[in-house]
Amino acid sequence: MKVERNMSPITAQIRLVSSHPQVYEPCDDSFALVDALLADRANLLEHHPTVCMEVGCGSGYVITSLALMLGQEASGVHYFATDTNTNAMRVTQETSEAHGVHVELISTDIASGLNSRLEGLVDVMVVNPPYVPTPTDEVGCDGIASSWAGGEHGVIVINKILPVADKLLSKKGWMYLVTITENNPSQICLQMRKKGYAARIVLQRSTEEESLQVIKFWRDYDSEVETAEVGSANKTFPARVVDSMLSQLSRLSFRRNDNSNNS
Ligand SMILES: C[S@@+](CC[C@H](N)C(=O)[O-])C[C@H]1O[C@@H](n2cnc3c(N)ncnc32)[C@H](O)[C@@H]1O
Numbered sequence: 001m002k003v004e005r006n007m008s009p010i011t012a013q014i015r016l017v018s019s020h021p022q023v024y025e026p027c028d029d030s031f032a033l034v035d036a037l038l039a040d041r042a043n044l045l046e047h048h049p050t051v052c053m054e055v056g057c058g059s060g061y062v063i064t065s066l067a068l069m070l071g072q073e074a075s076g077v078h079y080f081a082t083d084t085n086t087n088a089m090r091v092t093q094e095t096s097e098a099h100g101v102h103v104e105l106i107s108t109d110i111a112s113g114l115n116s117r118l119e120g121l122v123d124v125m126v127v128n129p130p131y132v133p134t135p136t137d138e139v140g141c142d143g144i145a146s147s148w149a150g151g152e153h154g155v156i157v158i159n160k161i162l163p164v165a166d167k168l169l170s171k172k173g174w175m176y177l178v179t180i181t182e183n184n185p186s187q188i189c190l191q192m193r194k195k196g197y198a199a200r201i202v203l204q205r206s207t208e209e210e211s212l213q214v215i216k217f218w219r220d221y222d223s224e225v226e227t228a229e230v231g232s233a234n235k236t237f238p239a240r241v242v243d244s245m246l247s248q249l250s251r252l253s254f255r256r257n258d259n260s261n262n263s
Contacts, residue, residue, distance in 0.1 A: 011038065011065040018094035020087045024058035024147035028207045029178050033128050034065045036176055036203035036214035041069050047174065049077055049123035055110055055161060057081035058147065060092030060103065062126055067101040079103040080118070082111055084146060110157075110164045122168040128178040129157045154183045162188070165217075166195045174218050176202070181211045192217050 011034050019025060037044065049070070054063040063081045070077060081092055081103050089105045096103040106114065130139070130147055131154040138149040139156045150156055158179070165175050179185040189199040198220040205212045 010041075010069045010071065012061050012068060012095060012099055014061075016095065016098040017059050017061050017064075018091045018098070019059065020091050022087045022143050023085060023091045024088075024144065026059055026061040028205070028209075029128050029131075029212055030058070030061050032203055032205050032212050033062055033126060033176060033178050033214055035205075036216075037062075037066055037126065038069060040176075040202055040216070044070060044124065047123065047172065051078050051080070051118065051121045051170070052124040052126070053080040053082070053111070053118070053122045053168070055082050055125065055127045055164075056129055056157075057083050057092045057103075057105075058085075058088050058128075060088075060095035062128060063092065063103055064096045064099050064101050066124070066126060067096070067103070068099060080106065080114075080122075082106045082108050082114070084109055084140070085143075110160055111168060115167060118168050120168070121170055123170050123173050125165055125169060125173065125175040127161055127165075127175065129161060131155075131158065131178065131180050131183055133182050150183070154180065155188070158183060158188060159191075162191055162195070166192075166197075169219070171219060174216060177215050177217065179213050179215060181213075185213055185215060189215065189217075196220060 014026065017026060052063070052066055052070070054066070057063050060081065063079055067077070067079050079096075079102065082105075083089065083092070084107070086107050089107050092103060092105055108114070111118065129150070131150045132148040133154040134149040134151060136151040136156065138145055139151040140146060141149065150158070158177070161177075169175060177188070179188060185201075192199060196219055197217040199215050199217050201213050202216045203212075203214040
């Protein structure tokens, strides 16, 4: 469902966002991701990223907003955006140019072909993937359906993104990922925990259609030790971070079930 949005000088302006019938228009999930970035803006500025990247840029609303909110204070940042939809390339170019932002656009599957250039270099990755549970054969089909078709549990594309993110993120790299409850975000966090990442829900929002989360991941160098300790009473910091996130998620799903029982 589309919502009206207050104009803010540090996010892309909807009236300047280009469009195409085959390209995903900014929607509640896009706004949730931008709001999560905005809420974390002070940390992002202190993070001093040099390479930022969006996987699945669609209209370019998110990567343009990220560039605007980092602004002059983070000059010299290189912005990349990928999408399998070639129409999204043109639309993102128009959106970013309309805001005076330069984004390097690459039409590819996730980040295919970018390893040699970007491995270990991406400081901030933002992803609003196709997450809607659908029949698996709808995933990756041409056109607008590829914007949302996520296959079983909505995680087919997400599962492809996680190892790529692990390869491309720098040592201090952060990833902000949009999920819905049906994606089983705790499983996604556990997958990333095995790769050495801690996680935190930075935004949770329920719409009429879905319960969205924006999860922030970062490398935690204690986590290799911690993985061996999971299950012991003496959990180290990252295990507790993920555990508290998992309990946050189970409380949310409990409330959701509670609401549906009441309706
Ligand atoms: C939910 S839309 C999000 C668009 C935009 N980021 C936003 O938040 O408004 C998902 C985007 O991912 C793109 N996409 C789907 N599968 C992809 C893949 N394997 N590699 C790169 N992009 C993909 C779609 O074409 C679509 O533009």
